[in-house]
Amino acid sequence: MGSHSPEQAECLSVAIIGGGLCGLALAVALKQRNIVFKVYEARSSFTELGAGINIGPNTLDAFRLIDDGLGEAYLDMAARNPPDRQDVWFDVRLGAAIDGHGDGERVASLMASPTGSMCVGRDALLQLLAERAGLVDGIGRERAAFNKKLVGLEGTAGGVTMSFEDGTFERASVVIACDGIHSAVRRLMIDPESPAATPGFSQAGVYRAMLPFQKLETVLEAQMARTSQIFPGPSGYLIMYPVSETTMNVGLWVWRRGTWPHREWVLPNQRSAMEQNLQDWGATVRSIMDLVPDPPFYAGHYYHTQPKSHWKGRVCLIGDAAHAMPPHAGSGAGQAMEDAYVMAEVLSSAAEFDPTEARVAAALSAYEAVRRPRYERVVAASVKGMHDWSDLYDVPVTEQRLKDWVELAKNRFDFIWKHDLAGDASGAQASMRQNAVPSII
Structure with a gap:
């Protein structure tokens, strides 16, 4: 990103668009895996709006897989029930x-x-992620750029050139969009007339x-x-x-x-x-x-409507930029953390090779093949959740109706909380490696 010395020219470099929870979780994961990255944030600082993030068991697993100490740090700061x-x-x-x-x-x-129920303030979690990504000290701040509002993306030989509203340009091997429900990257990737372009x-x-x-x-x-x-x-x-x-x-x-x-x-x-x-x-x-x-x-x-793919060329949408969902399953932020972990694992495999367009495509394709069925099922459960929580009184409530409703509620989110995320990442890595290196006949 920016200028590189000749010996660095073939190293994988990752541009993270968006310095919210998803973007900084990805930054932590890439730092732990020694992958070159830079975060581009449209605001003047890392700031999260909203009261708190409530996580389930799957998200705690994702934190621990992103960074050995992240899950324990979350436990130390979380508000819990008595x-x-x-x-x-x-x-x-x-x-x-x-x-x-x-x-x-x-x-x-x-x-x-x-x-x-385990919750922390969104901004407190964001600051924790910034610290663990090494973005708060003098040296680390070089891996973060603020007041960077993305206005253009152009594929070039060996990478993607990003243009910003302030007139500057940056370059990376791959661009990962973590810029939320109002994603600028999504609007650049998708026909603005398409229903998939806007929430x-x-x-x-x-x-x-x-x-x-x-x-x-x-x-x-x-x-x-x-x-x-x-x-x-x-x-x-x-x-x-x-x-x-x-x-x-x-x-x-x-x-x-x-x-x-x-x-x-x-x-x-x-x-x-x-x-x-x-x-x-x-x-x-x-x-x-x-x-x-x-x-x-x-x-x-x-996002009611989704494009055929959440990646194109060297650019990929993750987190809310890909699958912003209602909060009725308590899983939006959790799915973003899962995305960050699997993406980091796939990119760590991609970093074993020169970042040619075909190899980057193999990485992003492997990521989506594993993640998209998972998060689309969670989105569907989140949309249905509003109906599930609000329809009990739609008809007269008999004892049997209440009993049946309660039994469904008890197991409704088991598939979200009980999931082999590490297995997903291993499968995506294996697929990426297989497709990155053509078979020799």
């Missing part, structure tokens, strides 16, 4: 009374050992707030106020989980059918609209949301 509830992902409670069951009654505990409205959104435990304890029993909960309710669900030692992230997800008519995805001061959505809910959820003075409403978006 000690006797740490294997619980979420307690499931009724958002409104039904025959034989009271409002707020716990009907199930979804278990996700060994993590349960679409999910027809659902969330009223969100951060509430201190002490405030929640004025309306809830103490342990309940400190433990992750999901309340399925009439045409929506409420979710809450600890994001620090003192604070709970609370979100009331509701349907908003039709198209999204606004330019912005966040509407401020939505108390009145929220109260209308809560009319048929029980007193427990209403008391929680009464603690929220005037919440914003966040419209959910994701």
